[in-house]
Amino acid sequence: MRRRSFLALTGLAGLAPAGCSAGAEGNEGILSFRNPLRIPPVLDPEPGPDGVKRFALRLREGRTELLPGKPARTWGINGDHLGPTLRARRGDRVAMTVTNALGEASTLHWHGMRLPAAMDGGPHQMVEPGATWSPEWTVDQPAATTWFHPHPHGRTAVHVYRGLAGMFLLDDDSDTTGLPGAYGKDDIPLIIQDRKFTEAGELDEDFGGTFGLLGDDILINGTYDPYFRVTTGRVRFGILNGSNAHVFTVGFADDREFHIVASDAGLLSRPVAARRIRISPGERFEIVASFEPGEHVLLKGFPGGNEIEGGAYDLLKLTAAPRLAPSPALPARLAALAPPVEGERTRTFKLYGSHINGKPMDLARIDEVVPAGAREVWELDNITFSHNFHIHEVVFRILDIDGDQPPEHLRGPKDTVYVPGKTKVRVAVEFGRHTDPKTPYMYHCHILKHEDKGMMGQFVLVPPGTENTTPRRLDLSHHAGHH
Ligand code: C2O
Ligand code: CU
Ligand code: CU
DSSP states (O other): OOHHHHHHHHTOGGGSOTTOSOSSSBOTTOOOOOEEOOOOOEEOOOOOTTSEEEEEEEEEEEEEEEETTEEEEEEEESSSSBOOEEEEETTOEEEEEEEEOSSSOBOOEEETOOOOGGGSOSTTSOBOTTOEEOOEEEOOSOSEEEEEEOOOTTTHHHHHHTTOOEEEEEEOSSOOTTSOOOBTTTEEEEEEEEEOBOTTSOBOOOOOSTTOOOOSEEEETTEESEEEEEEESEEEEEEEEOOSSOOEEEEETTOOOEEEEEETTEEEEEEEEESEEEEOTTOEEEEEEEOOTTOEEEEEEEOOSSTTTOSBEEEEEEEEEEEEEOOOOOOSOOOOOOOOOOOSEEEEEEEETTEETTBOOOTTBOOEEEETTOEEEEEEEEOSSOEEEEESSOEEEEEEETTBOOOGGGSSOBSEEEEOTTEEEEEEEEOOSOOOTTSOEEEEOSSHHHHHTTOEEEEEEEOTTOGGGSOSBOOOTTOOOBO
């Protein structure tokens, strides 16, 4: 018997020190679900007289009792740990002021947002300590659960791990009747992050190993040992795997069916029934689950087939109230998705070691020049162990996985895809129209240690016809960041 299950059976579980495992073994049976799930506050400013929604975000250090009675050093955005949930609608003009009150340079990247490259918050938009960066853009994409996190080259893993991340929810005017949508009540963000605590309750920053840190201490929205009180017959969960490397296969302890309604970049064409859903770092899925009055059920992470999927995890206890407000039936149809367009051009990305196509990331090198508005096929050919792949700015559709059509829930709009070892995934990519030959967007493995080690490349969007005259080197001599 494994030590943890022994402790659980003997009732000593509460005494088991956190952080003494090797990582990715699981945490089954050791939690007592004592802490109400934290719901990040919403930041949804009224537009000013100029019609612009202004968001003020301040990156800062803080202290958070992740474990009771053991305040830990954490980082947060407008708070001690994590950030607020930002909210905007399609058509909104949004303006951010990102102030860096940390002791080192960082950035904020809007993962999943379609915007000009200079506003993207990647490693070319560093914000020095004490500086403010003010990107501004018009939200022009369907409703989706997106998120934001730092992207300083070589330091992303530690910045995210310390707590810099938040949700960015986008709404639009499409009819979502039947989908629960009351934030914090029946529409619940779940930011799942594995951590490793020291005996003192601090975040252990041992990023050794092939994948970096894999922890067995789980935070949901920054809450350790969480429960959520369900008050409605159905609840929609917007799940983000905000872990550095850990892949979670999420489902309920009693194997109940739920419906997947959205992936990274928006709604699926219809609700897809499932009992498990695998989510790799950076991916989001929205699911809707049903509850009976008075019941208790655990949301779990189920053991996966490899080193980054780990053991069995207890994630969140759902405690249904004795009376539940009725929820409407799920709609039969969601988004009207056109079939994916296979553009004529295919680019191949070989993933191995921590490089893409054999090259480590070079901030001065433009790897790919793409005409604005292009449709292309990107072939992600993973030669070795598990990776995933995220492309900034775009939306893509998975065409096939090792030649097979993807399962239905992976046929919707996405920006990040899990690419298991020795697997080839082809995606149909739709590029945006904001051209800027001198400011690249990133594509990379979203296992943050791999990203930091250079498993990242850069592309620029250029006016069609100028691909061949676009310089492939950037002059970074003015690359000082924002002061
Ligand atoms: Cu979630 Cu390049 O980022
Ligand atoms: Cu991104
Ligand atoms: Cu990787």
